Amino acid sequence: MKKLLFFCFLLSSFWIYSQKKTLQAHPINESISIDGKLDETAWQNASIATDFIMFQPDNGKQIPENKRTEVKVLYNNDAIYIGATMFDDEPRKVLKEISQRDNFGTADIFGVFINGFNDGQQNFEFFVSAADVQGDCIMTDVNGEDYSWDAVWMSKAILTEQGWNVEIKIPYAALRFSGENKQTWGINFFREIKRDRQKYTWSLIDTKLGTFTQQNGDLQGIENIKPPTRLFFMPYASFYLNAAEGQKTYGTMKGGMDIKYGINDAFTLDAILIPDFGQAKYDDQILNLGPFEQQFNENRAFFTEGTDLFSKGNMFYSRRIGGTPSVEPALIDNEEIIETVQNVNLINALKVSGRTKNGLGIGILNAITEKTFATIKDTITGETRREIIEPLTNYNVLVLDQRFRKNSSVTLINTNVTRNFHYRDANVTGLAWDLNTKANTYSLFGNAKYSYIHDTENKTGVFTTVGFAETSGNYRYSVGTDFVSKNFDPNDLGINFYTNYYNFYGNANYRILNPTKLFNSFKIDYDMYTEFNKESGKLQDNKISAELNLSTVKNNYYGAGFTVFPLETHDYYEPRATDRYVIIPRKIDLWGSISTNYNHKFAIDINPSISFADEPGRMAYGVDVGPRYRFSDKLLLTYTFSFFKRNNNKGYIDSYDDDDNESTPKTIVFANRNVFTYSNTLSGKYALNSAMTLNLAVRQYWSYAENKEALELASDGTLNPYPEYTTNKNSSFYSWNADLSYSWWFAPGSQLSVLYRNSASNFERIIDKDFKNTVTGLLNNDALKHIFSISVKYFIDYNGVKNKFGKRA
Known part of the structure; x- marks a missing residue:
């Protein structure tokens, strides 16, 4: 009898976790007031999505009944509406720090993930915190969550005696979907109970599979809606x-x-x-x-929002556009620069991006910067003259990214910089691939890039990389190699410091997928890396590293690691001269990290490090x-x-x-x-x-x-x-x-x-x-x-x- 009960339990568990969940959306004619009360008649008659399952830390565990979550979906000709009730047996303990948009701080969160094409490729995610703060992002398995994307939608969160409620209205203009009369969207719902550091989803996201967007449920019942005209104007005055x-x-x-x-x-x-x-x-x-040069983060909204396609192949560094001038003025005796600029002015910019229902992503970015001068003065005669330090310049990026089998892609990228008249021009073309098995257990990835520089002396160069990885389970590993020629130069619209080398690298790691009595998360990484100068064959880099990262059941984070450089290496970059190098001695680096639970009013981060050279x-x-x-x-x-x-x-x-x-x-x-x-x-x-x-x-x-x-660098x-x-x-x-x-x-x-x-x-x-x-x-x-x-x-x-x-x- 016990064996029979156990078999029934396994069968029911398999049925619960393997079946794709579905929810029926209900059409409405009445207006919905976005006030968080869910008191309109339409909400009472709508189907309910419930039985949430833990995403982290104990993946696959059912949500407790006293914290159950109920979600309903309505729609009309203009928008889709989501109403959610988050029950809590201790409603006074719901965390609700008020923060800025896209930054929830210490607060409970509800979210809805929508894929209008239901193709497992890309989610549009909308979040509301218990403090009524909005957040939104675009999610892909390759690039993760991109919070630079901002949509315009309405929401209201209120606290109740049972927990808290959220009411959301998402206009169709904020989404992407086809024009078919009957549609089935991919959908998932998310809840984070911040005080417990527990995250739940309606449709199970199995962390062993290594994919997020392909594990949505289905939203059915949407009929006879049409994509609206998506035309928005945002005038500003400053x-x-x-x-x-x-x-x-x-x-x-x-x-x-x-x-x-x-x-x-x-x-x-x-x-x-x-x-x-x-x-x-x-x-x-x-x-x-x-x-x-120092590499800076991009802080300009236009170049951060919705740019996941342009990050393919790691060929685009947007700070080049409107950055420092590219031409050094030629000074003769007794001349000095009396007026110049730190950054070139951007005249205008545009980008076109999106993805078809067949998985073809297209990204086009164009920007133009103005002709810029420096003023130069003769210190003897006092005469001044102007010299061009940046001609009128056109920047272009083209990306064609074909996804297939929902989890793999092949991408063609081209970046081009054209400067007016006879100044330096640059063109870089790359092909990148990320091929995964159907079960998301193994991955073959890499790219090949070719650069062409048209200047006083034309130069061409190549960069290739290929790698293989196991991407699921407790034990995972990866191996790979790079080859970079001496004249590879993507730096007119990209950023790359190291050339003229080949390398070999590998990684192995172990992680727990479910909590233990001591840890919520636990991961050990081991890495090896070896790099050689392509022409001389001399060792440029060689290191072995290991690190441990864990979080306790009390949600404190600890990390520690070391990197050993067991052999002398040759640095060809620090001397700033062709074919010269300086010998770098053997050394060992040690580091640690402590981050206490941010749920507490007081928390602290401490990160010590020390390094010893031979x-x-x-x-x-x-x-x-x-x-x-x-x-x-x-x-x-x-x-x-x-x-x-x-x-x-x-x-x-x-x-x-x-x-x-x-x-x-x-x-x-x-x-x-x-x-x-x-x-x-x-x-x-x-x-x-x-x-x-x-x-x-x-x-x-x-x-x-x-x-x-002072020290002189010898030829050896x-x-x-x-x-x-x-x-x-x-x-x-x-x-x-x-x-x-x-x-x-x-x-x-x-x-x-x-x-x-x-x-x-x-x-x-x-x-x-x-x-x-x-x-x-x-x-x-x-x-x-x-x-x-x-x-x-x-x-x-x-x-x-x-x-x-x-x-x-």
Whole structure:
């Protein structure tokens, strides 16, 4: 009898978890008030989606009855409506921190995932927190969740005696679906109970399968709806007041418009006319002692929203558009630059993106930057002249991404930069593939890229990579190899630092898929990497690393790891000269990480690290400490202190030719130096309500490199004392940035932003080690700039305007 009962239990479990869930959507004629009360008659008669199943941490476990979730779906000719009731046996414990859009903080969450084509390729996800804060994103298995995508929809969350409710209205213009009379959409519902750190979904998402979007349920019953005209206008107006010590205060007005147009069911055109990025987040600049440029995050909304297609193949670095000028002005004796720009102005930009029901994704991006000059002065005669530092430039990206079998893709990417007249042009073409077995257990991935540079000397180069991985189960692994030619150069519209090498790498890892008595999550990673210079065959990199990451049942996170570099390697980049290298000694890096449960009012992050090199006195150590305190559901402050010191660091400082004989090697000078870095960051948020927030972001940074001894780089890569070199090449860079902003979403898709910003930075060769002097001196000198700005953007939906005028007629 017991065996029979056990068999019945296994059979029922298999039936529950293997059958695709379905929900019936109900058509309505009555109006629905989005107030979270769910008191209209239509809600009472709608079908119910319930029996949620845990996604994390205990994948596959049924939700408790006292926390059951019930969801209903209605629709009419304009929108789809979702009503959700989240029961809770302790409703007073529902967490409800008020935060900014797309950032839920410490709050319970409800979400709905919709795939209008039901093809398992892409979800449109909409979230509402218990504090009535919205979030939305586009989800693909390859790129994960892209929260830069923003739609315009309505929602309301309210707390009740039984838990909390959510009511959502999603206009069809925010979705993508076909024009068929009868439709079946892919759908899933999500709930996170924050105090327990538990996530549930209506349709089981089996974590062993390695896919997310293919495990939706079905939404049936949608009939006779038509995709609307997707045409949106977002006009804006901005005012800027600029002030700096010793400079004239001036104000400027800007105005422009963003346009979004749905070309058809699948494709959307986005365009910006007279762009304004004045309120974008500032860049966190550092003292860059290395051979490569600092890479910055993209903070401009147009280049972050819905750009998952353009990230294919890792060939597009959007900061190139409107970045620093590409041409250095030619100066003769007694000339100096008296006026230049840090960034080239963007004239306009547009992108077309989308995916057909057959899985073909198409992305087209075009941007034009203006012709830019520097003003140069003759210091003797006083005459000035202008020289082009960036010609009129056109940037293009084309992506064709064909998905098949719901989990695999082949992608063609092309980036092109064309500069007016006889300046440098660039073209890069790549083919990328990600092939997965039907059960998502194994993956074959890679790409091949070809670059062509048209300049005073034409150059071509290639980059190829191929890898294989097991992608499901407790034990997983991957292996791969790269080959990069010397002249591969995608840097006009991409970013790539290393060339002229080939490598081999591998990874093996183990993870638990369900919690144990001690851990909610547990993962061990082991990596090996070896890299050789393609021409000389010398070892450029060689490392073995392992790391452990876990979270306890009390939701505290711990991590630790090490990386061993067991052999000397040859760095061909730090000398800044062709075919020269410096030998890097063996070393070992150790790190740790602690992050306590953010559900508590007080939490802290601590990240120490230390490194030992096989060279007397050469080591590095540092720590990041980040306490945070949530004073209430409205007020949160986070502070981070970072310190890092490198003792006896060896780095490039200068080079020169010994004489006019080209056969004579260039003299390359390094320094034995100590490098100190300090930074303090403070961020704060005060939410007046779910639509209004005050935000504070302050960053103070100081880093200096003090040279103790000059060293000459020998032809064999060793470093020898060079007492003849006496030039001061110490470096000290310090900066200050502070933003205080107010944001008000006064209507769906419409926002008022008020920003006060002050910032300053300075680079010196003289090092003042008094921390107070560096900070106060920076804040009190002429370099401190003040900007006050107000920006208003208003969302206009063509359908809403058409309906209003239609009713009046």
